[in-house]
Amino acid sequence: MRAVDVIIKKRDRGEHTREELEFFILGYTRGDIPDYQVAAWAMAVLLNGMTPRETADLTMVMAHSGQVLDLSDVVPRAVDKHSTGGVGDKTSLVVVPAVAAAGLPVGKMSGRGLGFSGGTLDKLESIPGYRTDLTVEEFKRQLREVGAVLTGQSVDLAPADGKLYALRDVTGTVPSIPLIASSIMSKKIAAGAQAIVFDVKVGLGAFMRTLDQARELATLMVDIARQTGRKAIALLADMNQPLGHAVGNALEVKEAIATLQGQGPADFYEHCLTVAAHMLVLGGVADSIEAGRARIAEVIASGRAWDRFRAMVRAQGGDVRAVDEPERLPRARYIETVPSPRAGYIAGVHARRVGETAVLLGAGREKKGDPVDHAVGIVVHVKVGDEVEAGQPLFTIHANDPTKLAQARAALLDAVTWSVTPTPRLPLFYGVITG
Amino acid sequence: MRAVDVIIKKRDRGEHTREELEFFILGYTRGDIPDYQVAAWAMAVLLNGMTPRETADLTMVMAHSGQVLDLSDVVPRAVDKHSTGGVGDKTSLVVVPAVAAAGLPVGKMSGRGLGFSGGTLDKLESIPGYRTDLTVEEFKRQLREVGAVLTGQSVDLAPADGKLYALRDVTGTVPSIPLIASSIMSKKIAAGAQAIVFDVKVGLGAFMRTLDQARELATLMVDIARQTGRKAIALLADMNQPLGHAVGNALEVKEAIATLQGQGPADFYEHCLTVAAHMLVLGGVADSIEAGRARIAEVIASGRAWDRFRAMVRAQGGDVRAVDEPERLPRARYIETVPSPRAGYIAGVHARRVGETAVLLGAGREKKGDPVDHAVGIVVHVKVGDEVEAGQPLFTIHANDPTKLAQARAALLDAVTWSVTPTPRLPLFYGVITG
Secondary structure, eight states: OOHHHHHHHHHTTOOOOHHHHIIIIIHHHHTSSOHHHHHHHHHHHHHHOOOHHHHHHHHHHHHTTSOOOOOTTTOSSOEEEEEOOOSSOOHHHHHHHHHHHTTOOEEEEOOOOBTTBOOHHHHHTTSTTOOOOOOHHHHHHHHHHTSEEEEOOSSOOSHHHHHHHHHHHHTTOOOOHHHHHHHHHHHHHHTTOSEEEEEEEESTTSSBOSHHHHHHHHHHHHHHHHHTTOEEEEEEEEOSSOSSSEESHHHHHHHHHHHHTTOSOHHHHHHHHHHHHHHHHHTTSOSSHHHHHHHHHHHHHTTHHHHHHHHHHHHTTOOHHHHHSGGGSOOOSEEEEEEOSSOEEEEEEOHHHHHHHHHHHTSSOSSTTOOOOSSOEEEEOOOTTOEEOTTSEEEEEEESOHHHHHHHHHHHHHHEEEESSOOOOOOSEEEEEEO | OOHHHHHHHHHTTOOOOHHHHIIIIIHHHHTSSOHHHHHHHHHHHHHHOOOHHHHHHHHHHHHTTSOOOOOTTTOSSOEEEEEOOOSSOOHHHHHHHHHHHTTOOEEEEOOOOBTTBOOHHHHHTTSTTOOOOOOHHHHHHHHHHTSEEEEOOSSOOSHHHHHHHHHHHHTTOOOOHHHHHHHHHHHHHHTTOSEEEEEEEESTTSSBOSHHHHHHHHHHHHHHHHHTTOEEEEEEEEOSSOSSSEESHHHHHHHHHHHHTTOSOHHHHHHHHHHHHHHHHHTTSOSSHHHHHHHHHHHHHTTHHHHHHHHHHHHTTOOHHHHHSGGGSOOOSEEEEEEOSSOEEEEEEOHHHHHHHHHHHTSSOSSTTOOOOSSOEEEEOOOTTOEEOTTSEEEEEEESOHHHHHHHHHHHHHHEEEESSOOOOOOSEEEEEEO
16 A cells, blocks of 8 residues: 555545545554544545544544553543633533533543633643643542542543644644544544533634534544444534633633533533533433433532532642632732723624634744643633623733733723624524544 | 635636735645645635636736746747546657657656656656756757757756646645646746647546546647737547557657658547648747648658657667667567457447556556566557457557466456447547637
8 A cells, every 4th residue: 555545545535444544644643654644534534534434443543543541441431522612611620520520430531721722731830730641540539539530631641643733733734524524533533532511612712613614523523432342422612602601711710610500601500511511411420301400400519519629620730729719819910890981782792803812912822832820711701692881891801011002902992892772692502523 | 914814715606816825825835724624725726627818827926936948049839738637648759859850849848647647757768868857058069059848847946836736636625627727838838839739638547537627628738828918729638548659658759750750640640740731820020820730740750859758868868779669668578469359349448547557567657766677567468440350459568577477368358448339530639729
């Protein structure tokens, strides 16, 4: 087999065999096949597509390009969740301890933020001392003893995916649904997941801009799960406006803490209930979504979800006082409220622009490896459909640089659109894709 | 400007500006833009296409990526020819001296063979001592003094094209009509051509298999010539069966010599008359194709074309005795005639298979840099439409290895298809594309 013939096959709209994908992807991972051949192939895949069968094979080839975790000695069925990324999405911080408190241990390996989209690891690292570099042994021990783990990848899971993703990033080949789906799934499978709830974000602040795209990705991921013997469901979740109020690392941790204590924003609480309930159902701990929701509401109301979060923070070396007294979390020098310049109904709070403003303030990164400022960010006080008086707070900006503060103020006012007549609220979810 | 944005524009079916192509192609030539980005872009171009305007801009960017020869001090209008490559195509060896003898000096930089397709330089190097590495100064002096030059590229003409072509070869991005057209045209323009006759081969032994593809390439090249201020016409020439009889380097030189002496195969002589006549018309030396044909027929009949060939060989250091007495050219150890196994009409002599058999014997190369054996090759005694008796010679194989001789015999018999009823001859040309 020659690499160029694999490229030519996809160029000519052929369907790869499992053997071809193994030869090509593992050859690339070993360094036997050069970047330029894989770049040409990735463009051919983006433009000509892959069948679900090919995508499932690519997923398994990438998953098995490195170590595949086996959690079966720790949990009867490892249930994971994955968000495709958005603005203000601190869901994992709430659902992991809540689901654990409801009786289903959850160990999750998360990622960092890039561009307008935040990352769970950056948020957690707002907590002084919190370790995101657990070894596999530490991960498993904590999953057994605490039931809740939120860490980074300690081993190089699915190294083929890591190498391919870096190449796609610089060759214009990121927005391919089969390549996105196989990238996500390969990491989940390598991390030991037997069942996965996909939180597929759609809208202005998501990578999937249209419901059609989001549904295509969700359907493909659920299908790959089925083909590879995993259980999965996918939620299609709104990301036109930020989720909850807080955008920025420490600010989002505070909001997650409030939510775990029963005082979170209504939309975010509801989002967490739904995601967590699906996890309980997939994990066999709840018989129905309704039962799962009730169970999660109960562990939040009783404080057991919060206790589990504290136990997780302590187990991972975090300073528990900083979560007990969130004013101890990193705090920005300049905190300024932006009042509404007018009265009216909120027609839109452009999620991507809010996310980009948070990056401008230092909360996120333009490119991999950039440092982030955990203190800075934005609290969005309004939701689409709200009626607002002139002078009422729209945003609170947390900044460490007065110039950036001024730029953020202008950008945020631009991110709001108005209506003189009442506008409907946005739905939280647009649908559920089941296998 | 970022390289990835240029890729994304073509991925999304955008049309490049001249500035984008300069940035991308010259950045690649300098080494500032890596292979993998250009590979992804080339695949996007292959699958999404380029407009004629983009293709003309790409051509000029590549042509000017290195030195551009100016022949205006030597010839009033530099007329070139280009064949897209085939089997038994020794046209340049005849038309360059014939056109020169007819009053239009021609200096041509040719290439080497690759795969089933032969190359003019390999053929010429059958002549002991013949130099194909003239400097630009030697090229111009000979063009002025002898009027006929057939050499290789002494300087790195259109280096961007050279680098891009090598990358396309290993990334499955060769068969893109805009990339092929701009590759050919950029080298012709860099070599100083002001007018070009394109000999676009179509059929089983050509890179363009269908008339539609050949017409598309021909039309695009003529259009690029017009857009860049050059004159051009393109002939669509049959390449389903080999051109003439001889396939293989010294064998083709012998056939070219015979043709220059008025004793060539009818089809090849006719092909040369047509190509050369169009060159005379483009060069302003003949008023019509008919007048041009008559002029070429006259210089062949009078021996002046042959004299010019001898003068060219002498000027380039070749042994004139070897062309005066062609039995002095390299000669294979084993010469075997393959008789016809049956009676019937010849329905096909598969040009690519004959070319591949010549490569098998050692006449061509599988990959760049391989050596070639000038002595070996095949003489094809039959043409499509011929009526043949059992036992009549079909091929004469010239080999230096008995095993390969046996393989060639089998392959050649497989290359012939038969009819029990009379079959029409193949046309030499399918059309002419003018600007």
